[in-house]
Amino acid sequence: MSKRFYMTPGSCSTGIHILLEECGLVFEAWVVNLLAGDQYKKDYLAINPKASVPALVLDNGSVLTEFSAIAWWLAKSYPKRKLLPESVEGEVRALGIMNYAVNTLHMQGFARIFTTERFAPSSCDHAAVQAQGRQIIDQGFAIVDRELAGRDYVGEHFGIADAALFYVEFWAERTGLALPPNCLAHYRRLLTRPAVRQVLAEEGYAAVLRAA
Numbered sequence: 001m002s003k004r005f006y007m008t009p010g011s012c013s014t015g016i017h018i019l020l021e022e023c024g025l026v027f028e029a030w031v032v033n034l035l036a037g038d039q040y041k042k043d044y045l046a047i048n049p050k051a052s053v054p055a056l057v058l059d060n061g062s063v064l065t066e067f068s069a070i071a072w073w074l075a076k077s078y079p080k081r082k083l084l085p086e087s088v089e090g091e092v093r094a095l096g097i098m099n100y101a102v103n104t105l106h107m108q109g110f111a112r113i114f115t116t117e118r119f120a121p122s123s124c125d126h127a128a129v130q131a132q133g134r135q136i137i138d139q140g141f142a143i144v145d146r147e148l149a150g151r152d153y154v155g156e157h158f159g160i161a162d163a164a165l166f167y168v169e170f171w172a173e174r175t176g177l178a179l180p181p182n183c184l185a186h187y188r189r190l191l192t193r194p195a196v197r198q199v200l201a202e203e204g205y206a207a208v209l210r211a212a
């Protein structure tokens with residue numbers, strides 16, 4: 001059985017999609033239409049009861065969920081791709097940045113903008129929740145920007161933390177939030193990578209590549 005990758009175009013799963021292509025893996029892509037509520041359907045809940053993407057079903061049938069866990073599994077399973085720095089300190093720094101992108105920029109920041117109602121049921125509070133989200137995003141990118149100063153990638157080479165940063169940078173660009181200079185340069189650098197270009201084209205974002 002080949003790997004099955006459950007994804008939604010333009011979501012956080014895009015980061016994992018990029019890593020799968022960077023590793024040159026053979027897999028089947030299954031689209032979960034989040035807007036249509038596919039994540040709550042019985043068949044999908046049987047695969048990922050967390051009702052979210054990404055999920056990766058391995059050749060042996062075991063299911064991996066959570067961006068950071070899947071990314072770390074890919075880095076450890078395909079060491080020749082050097083998706084994590086070699087030193088323990090470098091690895092921990094990369095994990096710190098990846099987790100910050102997912103747990104803070106995505107789950108605390110962008111989630112307040114994309115799924116405002118989950119943070120405040122009353123529409124009276126929505127503007128305040130979104131403003132809080134933007135503040136978290138601005139502060140978060142300012143921190144990441146300092147981490148990227150003088151560097152092309154988080155580590156010496158492209159790695160899993162870069163893929164996590166890519167999807168939040170992509171969201172910032174798509175929603176018109178200005179990225180600070182090092183993050184913008186990082187985003188544009190990633191847009192030149194063949195795997196990133198292939199994934200964006202496959203996910204329906206060829207226009208982003210033409211504009212870059």
Ligand SMILES: N[C@@H](CCC(=O)N[C@@H](CS)C(=O)NCC(=O)O)C(=O)O
Nearest residue numbers: 011012051052053054066067068102
């Ligand atoms: N902590 C999870 C979060 C995944 C997540 O939030 N995925 C979003 C798409 S970016 C999702 O599937 N949301 C389902 C929904 O909005 O109902 C991870 O790191 O994988």
